[in-house]
Amino acid sequence: MLKDWIEVELGDVCDLKNGFAFKSKEYVEISETMNFRMSQIRPNGKIDLDHNPKYLPDEYAFSYSDYLLENGDIVIAMTDMASDTKILGVPTIVKQDKRKLLLNQRVGKFFNLNTNCVYIPYLRYIITSPQIYSYYKKLGKGGVQINLSKDDILNAKLPLAPLPEQRAIASKIEQLFSELDNGIANLKTAKSKLEIYRQAILKQAFEGNLTKDWRKKQPKNHGNHVNQKNHSADNLPATWKWVKLSEVANHITDGDHQAPPKASEGIPFITISNIDKSTNRIDFSNTFYVEKEYYFNLKENRKPQKGDILYTVTGSFGIPVLIDFIKDFCFQRHIGLIRPLESINQKWLYWLLQTRLVYGQASEKATGTAQKTVALSILRNITIPFCPIEEQNQIVQEIETRLSVCDKLNEAIDQSLEKAQALRQSILKKAFEGKLLSQDELQTCRQQPDWEPADKLLERVKKDSKTKR
Known part of the structure; x- marks a missing residue:
């Protein structure tokens, strides 16, 4: 970890809300209100609203408005099958179509994200890293199903970089992933x-x-x-x-x-x-x-x-x-x-x-x-x-x-596709360890007007928060 970075718990920069336990008997054949379940989170971290969708009455969007998802929300799978663990602890960013999405139980939504000290795309990439995924997988508890509690998720430790570096890291990951996705598309x-x-x-x-x-x-x-x-x-x-x-x-x-x-x-x-x-x-x-x-x-x-x-x-x-x-x-x-x-x-x-x-x-x-x-x-x-x-x-x-x-x-x-997936994980691992940006890129970040060491950034944000209270 770089000297201007600090290690924080995920709970220091955000909170987590579990979904509502909608019952299958409440489902309707079709509506504009969808129950966002674990099946909408795919193992690759992408969202798939058409993967075995279940619909709720449209009036639920008003009566359960506290559980409505919006574009850009980060959600995470809190349960998976013990025999075939693929999505436990996997986060994804919500991308809506015309349907309204209601958060189901055992899917958590991050909220109260402190954008004064964390850049949301950076957070999403960091919690997708192999280090965090391994941490969540080890914590999973249960027999047929394994579960993560709210505390399990929020206690995860992650690196907090100065804000300009967070933005640069997220931008570089997006660029590298875009090139990687083009290569994968050609292979497919x-x-x-x-x-x-x-x-x-x-x-x-x-x-x-x-x-x-x-x-x-x-x-x-x-x-x-x-x-x-x-x-x-x-x-x-x-x-x-x-x-x-x-x-x-x-x-x-x-x-x-x-x-x-x-x-x-x-x-x-x-x-x-x-x-x-x-x-x-x-x-x-x-x-x-x-x-x-x-x-x-x-x-x-x-x-x-x-x-x-x-x-x-x-x-x-x-x-x-x-x-x-x-x-x-x-x-x-x-x-x-x-x-x-x-x-x-x-x-x-x-x-x-x-x-x-x-x-x-x-x-x-x-x-x-x-x-x-x-x-x-x-x-x-x-x-x-x-x-x-x-x-x-x-x-x-x-x-x-x-x-x-x-x-x-x-x-x-198939071997090339496997290597592409390994390369994706390698990119995230380097980001987690502070090794993704070059020295020139880091120097450019340090010249930004809002650059400050992460410990001072977090300290200032916490102080401002207490003053507002």
Whole structure:
């Protein structure tokens, strides 16, 4: 910390107000008054008013006016899930649209900010720093949910710089973040283009175009064993046919519908949050566990085996995962399990399940409002193009040859995005430690008419406050 800086508690420069405990029975279908809940605060510190919004009667904006939020207010999440902590202690700045926002319980609003000694954008960046975030995460208390009290939040220690330096730091962070955001936007654009290319390859593959030349080289009796009565000649090769997904699987089932007894160790229990959509892989690093006895008592068609394909069916539905490894684990009922016939190339089916053809059918027939669900009956009846096993093998080879470079590029982009996030945290860390501004920038700040050491600044502000009282 620089010599003209001092360490203060957050409560020295502001206060915190908790929201009101609005009840779900008070919600209405639509209005211009929204309940601002924790779900509106995203892990990246941004606000998302359209993330699972809940509305209250418009008259509440008058009867609960003490809880109305305004543009520029700083709010903070005071509660999070213990199993998947992402937003605990994460602050964000309110940006309103036409809707009025009422502060919900367990979301705190900073108020009485002493702008005579703290520049609000500087405060927002400082309390977003990894040092403060780590402090809040360690303080979180609770079992299923972890909570921060008002005192926990206000007791956080932060560096107070002279006002001109606060303004310069905030300005430099905004400049660096803007450049970083432009780079991230370019990376995401490249990633979306790769996904377009990926889907184009899959479309070509399952319309038979990637294996057109291969089929020409096959004997005339190639595909004779395929029953052609369901064949639609206008959009499939002559040796292909349309079938239901259930016709190429031994089993299509889902996880146990009873809530499993949790254990501190044992057999991993997978939920949708353990499935990485970007890689179509399972993350076993943060799972629940069940007793071995529970696992061994499950039906065999609910115990994943090598060669099975998991398929998410609720919420973030439509994500297939190929089980290409041997490991004992089980999964929740929001995940389906497809066990292909022995005569089916599992990778062929895995790639097919990633096509828009399959996802479109699942999406069209999914039921529910807040959380869409693809029932097993819907999954079993999804129509897919079927071809002989020899061509399945060739299709897998054609796809993987083309997408191997695409996957490497995608991986490189993901690594760059991770580095960008790490760089963002590094910028905030340097700001917290007083290392972000150069000596020339500091010298410019010291020439400002309102520059004074932070200890004198705080002392003067407190003295002025007492005089006014």
